[in-house]
Amino acid sequence: MADKMKSTATVDSQVMLSDGIYSMWLKFPKEQDVASKAVPGQFISMYCKEGSRLLPRPISICEINKEESMLRVVYRIAGQGTKEFSTMQAGDTIEIVGPLGNGFALKEGKNVLIGGGIGIPPMLALAKALKKDVTVVLGYRDSNLFLKEEFEPYAKVVIATDDGSVGTKGNVIDAIREEELEADTLYACGPMPMLRGVKAYAEEKDILAQVSLEEKMACGIGACLGCVCQSKEKDSHSHVNNKRVCKDGPVFDAREIIL
Amino acid sequence: MNLSVDFAGVEMKNPVTTASGTFGSGAEFAEFVDLNELGAVTTKGVANVPWEGNPTPRVCETYGGMLNAIGLQNPGIDVFAKRDIPFLKQYDTKIIVNVCGRTTKDYVEVVERLSQEDVDLLEINISCPNVKAGGIAFGQDPKQVEKITSEIKAKAKQPVIMKLSPNVTDITVMAKAAQEGGADAISLINTLTGMKIDINRRAFALANKTGGMSGPAVKPVAVRMVYQAAHAVTIPVLGMGGIATAEDALEFIMAGATMVSIGTANFHNPTATVDVIRGMEAFMQKNGVKDIKELIGCVE
Numbered sequence: 001m002a003d004k005m006k007s008t009a010t011v012d013s014q015v016m017l018s019d020g021i022y023s024m025w026l027k028f029p030k031e032q033d034v035a036s037k038a039v040p041g042q043f044i045s046m047y048c049k050e051g052s053r054l055l056p057r058p059i060s061i062c063e064i065n066k067e068e069s070m071l072r073v074v075y076r077i078a079g080q081g082t083k084e085f086s087t088m089q090a091g092d093t094i095e096i097v098g099p100l101g102n103g104f105a106l107k108e109g110k111n112v113l114i115g116g117g118i119g120i121p122p123m124l125a126l127a128k129a130l131k132k133d134v135t136v137v138l139g140y141r142d143s144n145l146f147l148k149e150e151f152e153p154y155a156k157v158v159i160a161t162d163d164g165s166v167g168t169k170g171n172v173i174d175a176i177r178e179e180e181l182e183a184d185t186l187y188a189c190g191p192m193p194m195l196r197g198v199k200a201y202a203e204e205k206d207i208l209a210q211v212s213l214e215e216k217m218a219c220g221i222g223a224c225l226g227c228v229c230q231s232k233e234k235d236s237h238s239h240v241n242n243k244r245v246c247k248d249g250p251v252f253d254a255r256e257i258i259l
Numbered sequence: 260m261n262l263s264v265d266f267a268g269v270e271m272k273n274p275v276t277t278a279s280g281t282f283g284s285g286a287e288f289a290e291f292v293d294l295n296e297l298g299a300v301t302t303k304g305v306a307n308v309p310w311e312g313n314p315t316p317r318v319c320e321t322y323g324g325m326l327n328a329i330g331l332q333n334p335g336i337d338v339f340a341k342r343d344i345p346f347l348k349q350y351d352t353k354i355i356v357n358v359c360g361r362t363t364k365d366y367v368e369v370v371e372r373l374s375q376e377d378v379d380l381l382e383i384n385i386s387c388p389n390v391k392a393g394g395i396a397f398g399q400d401p402k403q404v405e406k407i408t409s410e411i412k413a414k415a416k417q418p419v420i421m422k423l424s425p426n427v428t429d430i431t432v433m434a435k436a437a438q439e440g441g442a443d444a445i446s447l448i449n450t451l452t453g454m455k456i457d458i459n460r461r462a463f464a465l466a467n468k469t470g471g472m473s474g475p476a477v478k479p480v481a482v483r484m485v486y487q488a489a490h491a492v493t494i495p496v497l498g499m500g501g502i503a504t505a506e507d508a509l510e511f512i513m514a515g516a517t518m519v520s521i522g523t524a525n526f527h528n529p530t531a532t533v534d535v536i537r538g539m540e541a542f543m544q545k546n547g548v549k550d551i552k553e554l555i556g557c558v559e
Contacts, residue, residue, distance in 0.1 A: 004290055006529060047527070052323045054474050054527045081320075097529060216316040218325060218526045221290070223283035225303075225332045226318035239309045239334035247287070 004100055004221065007032035011092045012070060018146040020077045022086045026096065028069045034098045035071045038064045040125035041103030041212055041251045044071065045220040047095040048081045056097065057081045058217050058246065060189065062121035074121035074147065100220055101250045104210050106130055109184030112137060113155065114172045114198055116190025120147055122212060126187055127154040135181055139172040139190060173197045183207055192259060199254040209254035215245040222247030230258040260543050261550040266495055266518050267418040267443040269379050271298035271353055274512065274551060275536050278499050278522025279304055279357035279382060280329065284343035291529040294350040296536060301520060302343060304359035304384050307368040309335040313389060319455050319464040324474030325523060326453050328389040328467035331359050336372050344376055353379040359387060363407055367414050374416035381417050386424030386449035388471045398424040401436035408440025418443035420497060426452050430484045431491035438492045446497035447488055448481045474523040475501045482514050489515025489556060503531060505538025515556040
C-alpha cells in the first residue's frame with residue numbers, strides 16, 4: 001500500500017493562536033493512519049464539508065505524533081474553506097488525504113530554519129526532528145509571535161518583524177546577517193519574496209537551501225498539473241521545465257527551481 | 260447484473276471512464292483506486308511534442324466548481340508511448356488516448372504514431388478553451404469539425420471520439436458535423452469558458468485570465484447538451500460534466516450517454532470513479548435493472 005491515503009480524521013482539539021491563525025490536532029484511525037507515514041515538510045489535503053467548496057486545502061504539517069496517530073496543523077484563515085475549518089470543534093470529523101509531497105532532507109552540520117508568516121508551522125516539526133545545531137529564524141509582520149515559544153526547547157530562536165517591534169526590523173535575511181548566523185543548510189518556507197531572498201543568500205554563501213513552495217492546487221497528488229513551478233532543467237517526469245509542487249515538492253533544492 | 264457496454268465497437272466492462280486531464284495516465288490515482296475496476300482510463304491530452312502549458316495560477320475554485328487553465332502541459336507522444344501506455348497495459352481496463360494539437364498536422368502526427376500502439380480508442384480534443392491555437396478553434400466551426408474529423412479518420416487505426424465544446428450556440432450542429440466527418444463517437448462536454456476576479460488583489464484569479472469551468476455546477480448544462488447531441492446523431496455519446504456520484508452518472512446515461520467520464524470529482528474524492536461504479540450497481544440492484552443498456556437514453 002502506498003504511503004498516501006484517504007482518511008477520516010477526528011478533531012482532537014482546536015485553539016486560536018493569534019488573530020486568524022488556528023492550531024488543530026487531528027487524530028487518525030489506526031487503519032488509515034496518515035500520521036504514521038508523515039515526515040516534516042509534507043502536507044495534507046483537507047476537504048471541506050460544504051459541498052460547494054470542491055477542492056482540498058493543502059495545509060502543511062506542523063507537528064507529528066506517531067504514538068498517538070496525530071498530526072497538528074497550524075493555518076491562517078485565507079478564505080471560506082479555512083474559515084470553515086476554524087469553526088470545527090473537538091469530536092468533529094474531517095476528510096483528509098495524505099501525507100502528501102516530499103519532506104525536507106535532514107542534514108548534518110549547522111542547520112538554519114527560516115519561516116515567514118504562515119510558513120512558520122512546518123519548521124516546528126523539522127526543528128524537533130533535526131534535534132541538534134538548530135537555529136530558527138522566524139519572520140513576522142508584528143509582535144503577534146505565534147508558535148515562537150514552542151520552538152524554544154528545540155532551537156535557538158531569532159526573530160525578524162516587518163515593523164521592528166520584536167527582534168530585527170526587516171526580513172529574515174536581515175536577521176541572519178545581523179546575528180551573523182553561520183549555516184551549512186537552510187530550510188525555508190514562507191512567501192515568495194522571502195524564498196527568493198533565501199535562494200539568493202544560499203547562492204552568495206554557496207550553501208544548500210531547501211525551500212518549500214506554495215501554489216494553488218486541485219488534485220494534490222500530481223495528476224492535474226495545476227500547481228507547477230519552473231525548473232532549471234527539463235524535469236524527468238514532465239519532460240518540460242516544470243515540476244509539480246504537490247508531488248515533486250513542496251520541498252525543492254533551491255538550485256533546481258526558478259523562483 | 261450486467262454493466263458492460265459496447266462503445267464504438269469496443270467492449271467495456273462498465274460505462275465509467277475518466278475525463279481527460281483530471282486523471283493523468285492513472286499512475287497517481289492507482290494509489291487510491293484499482294484501475295482494473297474502470298471501464299476505461301482516458302488519459303491527459305498528448306501532443307506530437309512536449310508542451311509547457313500556461314503560467315500559474317492555473318486553477319481556482321468557484322462556487323460548486325472550478326476553473327482551470329493548465330494549457331495542455333504534456334510530455335509529448337514519444338514519452339507517452341514509452342512510459343504511459345505500458346503502465347496502463349498492466350491493467351485490465353481499456354485505454355482511451357486523448358490527443359491535442361495546434362494544427363491539423365499536429366493531431367494527425369499523434370494519431371499516426373498511435374496507430375502502432377496497443378490502445379483502444381482515440382479521443383480528439385477540439386475543444387480546449389485554454390490554448391491560443393488549435394483546441395477550441397477547431398471545435399466552434401462545424402466545417403472545421405467535419406474536416407479535421409475526416410482527416411484524422413483517414414489515418415486512425417482505432418475508433419475516433421471527437422470531444423466537443425459546450426461553448427457553441429447549437430451543440431447538435433457540431434455533433435452532426437463530427438458524425439459527417441466519420442467520427443465513431445462523440446464526447447461532451449469539455450469545460451465552459453469562465454473567469455474569476457480576485458477582488459482583494461484586483462487581479463484575475465488565473466494567470467491565463469480565462470479558464471475552463473467544470474464541477475457539479477455545470478452538470479445541468481452538460482446533461483442538456485448530452486441529451487440534445489444524443490438525439491441528433493446515431494453514433495454513441497460519452498457524457499461528462501460535473502459527475503460526482505452514481506446518481507449524476509445515471510442522469511447522463513438516461514439522457515442518452517453510452518459511457519460517462521468522472522472528471523473534477525477526482526479532485527474532491529480520489530476514489531470517485533469506483534464509488535460511482537459501486538453506486539450504479541446499487542441503483543440497478545435496488546431497481547431490478549438487469550442490464551445497464553436498459554437505461555441508456557430511456558428518458559425520451
